Amino acid sequence: MGIVIGIDIGGSTTKIVGVAGGEVIKPLFVRAQDAVTSLFGAFGKYLYENEITLPDIEKVMITGVGGAYINQPLYGLPTARADEFISDALGSRYLSGLKRMLIASMGTGTAFVRMEGASIEHVGGLGLGGGTITGLSWLLLKTRDIPRVVKMAERGDLSRIDLLLSDITSDPMPGLPLSATASNFGKMDPAATQEDIALGLLSMVLQNIGKAAIFAAQKGDIHDIVAIGNLSQLPQCSRVFRVLGDMFDVNFIIPPYAEYGTAVGAALSYTEGYAGLEIRETIRQNPE
Numbered sequence: 146m147g148i149v150i151g152i153d154i155g156g157s158t159t160k161i162v163g164v165a166g167g168e169v170i171k172p173l174f175v176r177a178q179d180a181v182t183s184l185f186g187a188f189g190k191y192l193y194e195n196e197i198t199l200p201d202i203e204k205v206m207i208t209g210v211g212g213a214y215i216n217q218p219l220y221g222l223p224t225a226r227a228d229e230f231i232s233d234a235l236g237s238r239y240l241s242g243l244k245r246m247l248i249a250s251m252g253t254g255t256a257f258v259r260m261e262g263a264s265i266e267h268v269g270g271l272g273l274g275g276g277t278i279t280g281l282s283w284l285l286l287k288t289r290d291i292p293r294v295v296k297m298a299e300r301g302d303l304s305r306i307d308l309l310l311s312d313i314t315s316d317p318m319p320g321l322p323l324s325a326t327a328s329n330f331g332k333m334d335p336a337a338t339q340e341d342i343a344l345g346l347l348s349m350v351l352q353n354i355g356k357a358a359i360f361a362a363q364k365g366d367i368h369d370i371v372a373i374g375n376l377s378q379l380p381q382c383s384r385v386f387r388v389l390g391d392m393f394d395v396n397f398i399i400p401p402y403a404e405y406g407t408a409v410g411a412a413l414s415y416t417e418g419y420a421g422l423e424i425r426e427t428i429r430q431n432p433e
């Protein structure tokens with residue numbers, strides 16, 4: 146079997162991996178202004194950096210919202226669209242080693258997928274994710290530079306933004322420490338800095354994604370939650386999820402290469418026999 150390429154096309158980022166012999170070849174991602182530019186930039190760079198030629202490739206599997214813009218086989222190679230939720234599940238299973246879990250796929254928004262052995266089910270999602278952070282960062286901080294917002298947040302003080310449980314009671318509630326957030330942005334101290342606001346923003350998005358994942362997992366009596374997607378790489382993510390895990394007795398896992406989970410799963414969907422939607426060559430008619 147040749148190399149299978151998995152590509153996760155977002156609105157402005159594309160992640161790409163190769164899978165050969167059950168092993169993932171060094172993944173990468175690129176940013177661009179549109180999905181098609183991002184796709185071709187990622188594909189060309191990936192092949193060049195890994196010394197892969199077109200004849201080495203057996204199949205290209207595309208997933209993600211940007212895949213809708215691709216209506217021709219990539220460079221004439223056999224190309225198909227992989228189901229995004231199946232890709233989330235298969236990639237998470239490969240990266241985590243788990244067979245029973247809830248997956249939180251955190252992209253522009255967030256999708257939740259439950260996997261129990263061969264059973265894969267999309268159980269819902271949230272309109273909270275990287276898009277929320279980008280939009281509110283512009284509104285509150287006048288920047289769309291997310292790495293800058295992340296660095297700012299590292300110097301922030303959440304107690305000047307969020308109303309904490311300690312602000313409204315002196316007695317801990319069952320299962321809730323006094324440091325728990327009672328209301329995101331519920332305090333908003335006039336002395337709050339831009340760094341405080343950055344931390345409040347990231348915490349609000351991550352806390353609510355984490356809690357929604359916990360509730361979805363509890364419905365299926367699942368205790369392992371695997372986080373994939375770009376937001377999993379924020380340093381605040383592991384901290385927020387660790388606190389939530391301790392509070393609700395669940396296990397949050399951010400595996401290596403978590404940001405590439407869906408792309409890995411797209412490639413595996415072919416090797417594991419999940420049928421994708423084939424992208425056929427369009428025959429163009431010459432005008433008479």
